Amino acid sequence: MSEINEARPDPDALLEEASGEGRGRFKVFLGAAPGVGKTYAMLEAARRRAAEGVDVVAGVVETHGRLETETLLAGLEVVPKRAHFYRERILHEMDLESLIERRPDLALIDELAHTNVPGSRHEKRWQDVEDVLAAGIDVYTTLNVQHLETMNDRVARISGVKVRETVPDRLLEQADEIELIDLPPEDLLERLRAGKVYVQDQAARAVQNFFSKGNLTALRELAMRAAADRVDAQLMRHMRSTATSGPWPVQERILVCLDDGPVARDVVRAGKRMADRARVGWTAVHVATDRGDRKSEEERDRLASALRLAERLGAETSTLREGESVAATVLEHARRINASRIVLGRGRGRRTGTTLFNEDVAGAVVAQARDFEVTLIADPPQKEEASKRRLPRWRPQAESGAYLRATLVMAAFSMAAMALETVLPVTALSLVFMTGVIVVASIYGLGPSIAASALGFVAYNFFFTEPRLTFRVVREAELVTLGLFLVASIVTGNLAARLRARAIALRDSVERTTILHEFARRIAVAPSSEAVARAGVEQIAAAMGLEALVLRRVGSRIDTIASEPEAAPLDMRDRTAGRYTLEKGDPSGRGTDTLSSSPWLFLPVRAAEDTLAVLGLRSGEERPMTAEDRRLVEAFASQLALAFERTDLTDALEAARLSSETERLRSALLSSVSHDLRTPLVSIIGAASSLADTGTRYTPEMRHELAETIREEGERLDRYIQNLLDMTRLSHGALTPRRIAADLSEIVGNARRRLRNDLARYQFEMVFPDALPAIEVDPVLIEQVLVNVLDNAAKHAPDGTTIRLLARVDGPAIELAIADQGPGIPAEARHRVFEMFYRVTTGDAQRAGTGLGLAIARGIVEAHGGRIRADATNSDGSGTTIVLRLPLANPEL
Numbered sequence: 041m042s043e044i045n046e047a048r049p050d051p052d053a054l055l056e057e058a059s060g061e062g063r064g065r066f067k068v069f070l071g072a073a074p075g076v077g078k079t080y081a082m083l084e085a086a087r088r089r090a091a092e093g094v095d096v097v098a099g100v101v102e103t104h105g106r107l108e109t110e111t112l113l114a115g116l117e118v119v120p121k122r123a124h125f126y127r128e129r130i131l132h133e134m135d136l137e138s139l140i141e142r143r144p145d146l147a148l149i150d151e152l153a154h155t156n157v158p159g160s161r162h163e164k165r166w167q168d169v170e171d172v173l174a175a176g177i178d179v180y181t182t183l184n185v186q187h188l189e190t191m192n193d194r195v196a197r198i199s200g201v202k203v204r205e206t207v208p209d210r211l212l213e214q215a216d217e218i219e220l221i222d223l224p225p226e227d228l229l230e231r232l233r234a235g236k237v238y239v240q241d242q243a244a245r246a247v248q249n250f251f252s253k254g255n256l257t258a259l260r261e262l263a264m265r266a267a268a269d270r271v272d273a274q275l276m277r278h279m280r281s282t283a284t285s286g287p288w289p290v291q292e293r294i295l296v297c298l299d300d301g302p303v304a305r306d307v308v309r310a311g312k313r314m315a316d317r318a319r320v321g322w323t324a325v326h327v328a329t330d331r332g333d334r335k336s337e338e339e340r341d342r343l344a345s346a347l348r349l350a351e352r353l354g355a356e357t358s359t360l361r362e363g364e365s366v367a368a369t370v371l372e373h374a375r376r377i378n379a380s381r382i383v384l385g386r387g388r389g390r391r392t393g394t395t396l397f398n399e400d401v402a403g404a405v406v407a408q409a410r411d412f413e414v415t416l417i418a419d420p421p422q423k424e425e426a427s428k429r430r431l432p433r434w435r436p437q438a439e440s441g442a443y444l445r446a447t448l449v450m451a452a453f454s455m456a457a458m459a460l461e462t463v464l465p466v467t468a469l470s471l472v473f474m475t476g477v478i479v480v481a482s483i484y485g486l487g488p489s490i491a492a493s494a495l496g497f498v499a500y501n502f503f504f505t506e507p508r509l510t511f512r513v514v515r516e517a518e519l520v521t522l523g524l525f526l527v528a529s530i531v532t533g534n535l536a537a538r539l540r541a542r543a544i545a546l547r548d549s550v551e552r553t554t555i556l557h558e559f560a561r562r563i564a565v566a567p568s569s570e571a572v573a574r575a576g577v578e579q580i581a582a583a584m585g586l587e588a589l590v591l592r593r594v595g596s597r598i599d600t601i602a603s604e605p606e607a608a609p610l611d612m613r614d615r616t617a618g619r620y621t622l623e624k625g626d627p628s629g630r631g632t633d634t635l636s637s638s639p640w641l642f643l644p645v646r647a648a649e650d651t652l653a654v655l656g657l658r659s660g661e662e663r664p665m666t667a668e669d670r671r672l673v674e675a676f677a678s679q680l681a682l683a684f685e686r687t688d689l690t691d692a693l694e695a696a697r698l699s700s701e702t703e704r705l706r707s708a709l710l711s712s713v714s715h716d717l718r719t720p721l722v723s724i725i726g727a728a729s730s731l732a733d734t735g736t737r738y739t740p741e742m743r744h745e746l747a748e749t750i751r752e753e754g755e756r757l758d759r760y761i762q763n764l765l766d767m768t769r770l771s772h773g774a775l776t777p778r779r780i781a782a783d784l785s786e787i788v789g790n791a792r793r794r795l796r797n798d799l800a801r802y803q804f805e806m807v808f809p810d811a812l813p814a815i816e817v818d819p820v821l822i823e824q825v826l827v828n829v830l831d832n833a834a835k836h837a838p839d840g841t842t843i844r845l846l847a848r849v850d851g852p853a854i855e856l857a858i859a860d861q862g863p864g865i866p867a868e869a870r871h872r873v874f875e876m877f878y879r880v881t882t883g884d885a886q887r888a889g890t891g892l893g894l895a896i897a898r899g900i901v902e903a904h905g906g907r908i909r910a911d912a913t914n915s916d917g918s919g920t921t922i923v924l925r926l927p928l929a930n931p932e933l
Contacts, residue, residue, distance in 0.1 A: 062176055063173050063174060063176065064172065064173040064174075064175070064176050064177045064178040064179055065178045065179075065216045065217070066169075066173055066178070066179050066181075066214060066215045066216050066217075067085075067178075067179070067180050067181070067215065067216060067217040067218070067219065068152070068181055068182070068183050068211075068212060068215045068217070068218050068219070069081050069082045069085075069180065069181070069182045069183070069219050069221055070182075070183055070184075070185060070212075070218055070219065070220050070221065070263055071182070071183070071184050071185070071220075071221040071222075071223075071263060072184070072185055072222070072223075072259040072260040072262065072263040073184060073186075073228065073259050074184060075223075075228055075231055076221050076222065076223040076228060077221050077223060078182035078183075078184075078221045079101060079102065079103070079109055079150055079182055080106075080108060080109055080112065081219065081221050082101075082148060082150070082180050082181075082182055083101070083109065083112035083113060083116075083148070084112060085180065085219075086098075086116065086146065086148055086180060087112060087115075087116070089146055090116065094145045094146055095144045095145040095146065096116055096117070096144060096145065096146045096148065097116070097117045097118070097119055097139065097142060097144035097146070097147055097148070098113065098116050098117065098118040098119065098147075098148040099119050099134050099135075099136075099139045099147045099148060099149045099172070100119075100121065100133075100134035100148075100149055100150055100151075100165075101113055101118070101148055101150045102150045102151055116148075117144075119134070119135055119138050119139050119142060120135060120138070121133060121134060121135060122134070122135040122138075124157040124158075124159050124160065126157050126158060126159065131157045133156050133157050133160055134149065134165070134168060136160075136161055136162075136168045136171060136172070137161075139172065139177075140171065140172060140175045140177070143175070143176075143177060144177060145177070145178060146177070146178045146179075146180065147172055147177050147178070147179050147180070148179075148180050148181075149165065149168070149169055149172065149179055149180070149181045150181065150182050151165065151181075151182060152165060152166050152169060152181045152182065152183045152187070152207055152211065153165070153166065153183060153184070153187035153205040153206060153207045154205065155205055156168070164205075164207075166207050166208070166211055169181060169211075183207060183212075185259060185262050185263040186203045186259065186262075187203060187205055187206055187207050188206070188207060188209055188212065189206045189207065189208050189209055190209050191262055220263060220264065222260065222263070222264070225260065292318050292320045292380045292381065293320060293321060293322070293323070293377060293378060293379045293380055293381075294311055294314055294315050294318070294320060294321075294322040294323070294379065294380070294381045294382075294383060295322070295323050295325065295370075295373070295374045295377065295379040295381070295382050295383070296308060296310075296311035296322060296323065296324040296325070296350065296355065296383045296384070297324075297325060297326075297327070297370050297382065297383070297384035297385075297401075297405075298324055298325065298326045298343065298346045298347060298350070298384075298385075299326065299327075299343065299384075299385060299401070300339035300340065300342050300343040301342070301385050302342065303385040303386070303417055303418070304342055304343060304345075304346035304385060305342075305345065305346050305349055306385070306417050307346070307383060307384060307385045307417045308324060308346050308349045308350045308353065308355075309349075309353075310383055310415070310417050311324065311350075311355070311383045312350075312353045312354075312355070314381065314383065314415070315355075321356070322354075322355050322356075323355060323356045323357075323358070323377060323379070324346075324347065324350035324351075324355040324356070324357045324358075325357070325358050325359070325360055325370070325373060326343060326347060326357075326358075326359050326360070327359075327360045327361075327362050327366045327369050327370060328359055328360065328361055328362065328545070329362045329366060341631065344670050344671075345631075348627075348670075352626075360373055361545075365404065366401045366404075367401050367404030367405045367408060368404075368408075370382065370384075370401070370405060371405065371408055371409060371412075374409075374412060375411075379412065380412065380413060381412065381413045381414075381415065382405060382409060382412050382413070382414050382415070383414075383415045383417065384401065384402055384405060384414075384415075384416065384417070385402065385416070385417050385418075386402045386416040386417060386418045402416055442484040442485070442487070442488045443487070443488055443491055445484065445488075446480045446484055446488035446489075446491055446492045446495070447491070447492075447495060449476055449479060449480050449492065450473070450476050450477075450480070450492050450495040450496055450499065452476075453472055453473060453475065453476030453479075453496070454473070454496075454499045454503065456472055457469045457472040457473065457499075457500075457503070457504070458503065460472060461504070469500065469504055470500060473496035473497075473499065473500055473529070474496070474528060474529055474532060476492060476496060477489055477492045477493050477496055477529045477532060477536075478532055478536045480492040481532075481534070481535075481536035481540065482536050482539070482540050483540075485540060485541070486534060486538075486541075489530075489534070489536065490530060490534075492529075493529035493530045496529055497529070498511075548668070552668070552672050555579075555583045555584075555672070556672065556675055556676070556679070558579065558583070559576065559579045559580070559583070559676055559679060560679050562575040562576070562578075562579050563575050563576050563579075563679060563680065563683040564683065566683065566687070567687075568687055568691075569592065569601065569684055569687045569688065569691070570601050570602065571687075572680065572683040572684060572687055573590035573592070573601045573602030573653070573680075574602040576588070576590065576602070576655075576676065576679075576680050576683075577589060577590060577602045577603060577604055578604075580657070580673070580676060581604050584669065584672070584673070585659075586657050586658065586659050586673075587604050587657070587658040587659075588603070588604055588655070588656065588657055588658075589602065589603035589604070589610075589655075589656040590602045590603070590645075590653055590654065590655055590656070590680070591618045591622060591642075591653060591654040591656060592652070592653045592654075593622065598615070598618065598619055598622060601653075610640070610656075613635065613637065613638050614629070614638050614639075614640050614656075616635060617629045617634070617635040617638045617640065617642050618640075618642050618654050618656060620634060620635065620642075621642040621643070621644050621651070621654045622644070622651055622653070622654045623651075624651075625644045625646060625651040626644065627641065627642060627643050627644065628642045629641045629642045629656075630658075631670075639658055640656045640657065640658045641656070641657045641658070641673075642654050642655070642656050642657075643655045643656075643657070643673060643674060643677045644677065645677050645680045645681045645684060646677075646681055647681040647682070647684070647685045652680075652681055652684040652685070652688070653680065653681075653684055655673070655676065655677045655680060657673055720753035720754070720756045720757040721753075721757065723749060723750075723753040724749075724750050724753045724754060724757070727746040727747070727749040727750045727753075728750060730746055731743060731746050731747070731750075752797050755794070776903075777817065777818035777821055777900075777903050777904055778818045779816050779817055779818055779904070780816070780817075780818070780819070781814040781815075781816055781929035781930075782814060782815055782816075782817055782819040782822070782929075783812075783814060784808075784812060784814075784815055784847060784854060784856065784926075785806075785808060785812060786819075787817075787819055787822050787823050787826065788806070788826060788845060790819075790823050791823050791826035791827045791830060792804070792830070794823075794827055795827060795830050795831060795834065798830075798831060798834040799830065799834055799843070801834075801839040801840065802833075802834065802837060802839070802840070802841060802842065802843050803840070803841070803842040803843070804842075804843055804845075805842055805843070805844045805845070806844075806845045807844065807845065807846045807847070808845075808846075808847045809847065809848065809849065812847060812849075812854070813849065813854070813928055813929065813930070814928070814929040814930070815854055815926045815927065815928055815929060816927050816928065816929040817904050817926055817927070818904070821900045821903075821904075822900070822904075822926070824896070824900065825896075825897045825900050825901060825924065826858075828893035828894065828896060828897045829858050829893070829894070829897055829922045829924075830843070830858065831893060832893050832894060832922075833858060833860035833862070833920070833922075836860065836862035836863065836920070837860040837861050837862040838861065838862070841860065841861040841862075842861060843858070843859070843860050844857075844858075844859045845857070845858055845859075846859070849928070850925070852927060852928055853906065853925050853926060853927050853928055854925070854926050854928060855923055855924070855925050856923070856924045856926065857921050857922070857923045857924075858921065858922045858923075858924075859913045859919060859920070859921040860913065860919055860920055860921075861913065861914075861918070861919045862918070862919060862920055863918060864912055864913070864914075864917050864918040864919050864920055865910055865912070865920050866917075867912075867917070870909075870910040870911070871910075873894050873910055874894050874895055874897070874898040874908065874910075875895060894908075894910075894922075897922075897924075901924055901925075901926070904926060904927065905927055906924065906925045906926045906927060907924075907925045908922065908923065908924050908925070909922075909923050910922055910923075911923060
């Protein structure tokens with residue numbers, strides 16, 4: 041809410057202009073369809089600028105083989121396109137870097153909605169244009185209206201063709217100039233038939249599909265409206281930045297003014313009909329006055345219902361703070377938004393003229409609105425007749441206790457005036473009573489202040505005017521003094537009461553803003569949808585004293601995911617209302633037009649076009665929900681929608697990550713089973729088949745070799761299966777080491793015996809201290825670790841090289857380093873080689889493996905409280921050294 045006191049530039053408009061400093065100017069040649077002459081018009085304008093001495097360069101101009109366009113392009117400098125190799129083809133795109141480095145005064149960049157070849161700096165050409173503008177270079181570009189993001193669905197419905205390349209509408213909004221390139225449908229169709237847009241066969245298909253006369257007429261209107269909207273936005277920005285007083289008779293705009301009268305909803309419907317007939321935008325406003333606290337609950341609900349109806353019918357709604365008067369505030373806002381027509385209720389049965397405290401808004405607007413067309417909506421006849429039958433009734437503003445306290449305050453000030461009579465002249469005692477009136481107005485409001493003024497008038501007359509203790513006035517001067525005192529008291533009390541009301545309104549506004557901020561802060565840190573719902577329900581209950589709950593769809597059911605512990609359970613009627621809101625996206629329940637018998641008010645928690653949840657609210661009979669409460673809880677619903685979008689997106693990303701990781705592990709496991717386990721099986725089956733072939737004579741040495749092959753491949757297969765089993769046990773936490781004091785040399789010897797055939801091709805060197813202390817480990821598991829590490833070295837190290845084992849005592853542990861002379865592991869991959877199924881794509885990843893060996897080694901070592909890491913063996917990065925850190929059995933020795 042804002043109050044407009046004087047004509048001054050809008051700070052936001054000035055900041056918007058300042059933010060454009062240093063950027064190039066942006067001009068868009070907008071057309072309804074291909075072939076209307078956008079590129080031709082752009083080149084004509086560019087040649088005129090070049091003739092004026094402007095440095096013009098063509099970044100990219102698509103001539104499509106049209107001779108007239110190529111003729112205009114000739115003579116202009118063209119930046120050579122950059123070649124991109126994509127899908128075995130060479131494609132050319134605008135060279136953005138060269139264009140920016142060239143830094144011309146004006147760059148021509150055709151087809152703003154174009155999608156760049158993958159591998160370019162940006163995905164879309166409009167992003168290239170933003171970079172060029174940011175570099176301070178002016179840009180001319182072309183665009184068809186169907187490529188605007190908000191026009192995309194309309195064009196699809198009109199033409200049946202879904203345009204895939206779109207441009208955000210903000211690009212058009214940021215344009216400094218738009219030139220509409222218009223061509224009647226008949227002329228464009230003639231150009232198509234003449235082959236000036238497409239080749240003949242393409243032109244025939246285009247006329248039959250997209251380029252029908254009806255489609256072109258509709259697209260032409262969309263282009264004109266888009267250009268008109270942009271020009272209107274530029275005009276509004278100019279008027280705000282220069283504090284120009286409107287209205288200017290350009291594009292029509294309708295302003296609908298709402299109050300708490302019975303005709304409010306009729307005013308909304310009338311404004312909607314006018315806006316639809318004129319096909320223009322409309323705004324609905326309500327002016328909040330300092331006398332708003334005198335409204336009955338019926339009037340508050342009526343106003344809130346009218347505002348909700350306006351929002352539902354597509355109006356922009358806002359609440360203004362009264363300035364000089366309601367009529368002046370309405371007219372000032374109409375000039376500010378450049379409205380051309382004002383629609384408001386006449387209210388003949390309520391306020392037919394100006395009284396002391398009530399303003400005839402309709403009459404004042406009609407009298408002062410010389411620049412606007414004003415439409416008055418009168419009460420329906422039956423409402424008018426009923427209002428004539430009712431006698432006017434004064435409705436007290438404050439409770440009766442406030443009037444009693446006002447009487448006591450004035451009695452106290454009367455006694456104070458009697459005490460001060462000895463030191464003050466009688467005429468000055470009126471100031472004492474006026475002070476009492478101000479005190480009453482500041483505390484209790486307007487009604488008690490008027491009563492206090494009357495009491496002060498009576499007391500001053502009775503006690504301090506001659507003859508005293510009577511209500512008669514003898515001297516004319518005292519009669520004038522009494523009259524002026526009464527008038528001054530009433531005016532002063534009214535001003536004080538208005539100041540009080542404004543202070544209360546400001547306090548309430550600050551309080552509601554604080555509540556909304558705390559609500560947004562609480563739900564912003566909630567990690568899940570359930571946590572968001574619980575935080576929202578708790579905050580609403582604590583801040584507003586309302587019973588609250590949140591409904592969401594869980595599978596095929598609609599469940600309450602959060603509610604107040606004291607909240608009453610939902611019956612069948614309430615659940616039906618909640619289901620209706622979730623499915624239809626409209627409010628239901630108490631205070632609405634749908635299932636209003638329910639004590640719950642159900643509000644949709646909407647994000648874009650989807651209803652994510654339902655916020656249910658229930659207020660007791662002792663505390664009915666006001667219009668301001670309704671607006672606040674609707675803001676709560678909007679904040680909940682943002683929070684649910686965030687948590688749903690997080691859940692979706694986590695599910696996608698988990699699905700991707702699961703698929704990766706599944707593929708890796710299948711790869712291991714299908715290849716690495718199959719390889720030894722093939723060798724076993726082949727050797728066994730040869731032994732079983734009785735028709736072939738094998739020497740004993742050959743049979744022994746085949747049997748040895750079966751044994752070796754069986755052991756290899758056993759190691760793979762053991763790794764899979766160990767990894768399963770590790771992932772389920774079922775692997776528990778049975779630690780004993782063990783000799784590391786003995787464990788190494790057992791591992792070497794298991795791999796004696798694989799290690800036979802290498803030189804083996806062990807560098808151990810003479811007195812190597814015992815380690816506290818499970819010997820069987822650590823032996824499996826060494827087998828996996830040595831097997832990995834045997835796979836990747838060249839034959840004949842040395843595999844070296846070095847052990848040393850380091851504090852309470854022994855470090856065992858196993859170094860090979862293989863190609864090594866890249867530095868960026870050394871921390872990943874211990875992940876399941878991970879295989880380095882270069883270096884050591886030259887032979888097959890399951891990718892489980894080192895992962896299992898890490899799991900076993902860490903289960904013992906140790907650590908494992910991978911280093912390079914040599915300074916040039918070649919070779920791999922796996923370092924195991926294992927705990928000593930008696931570290932204190």
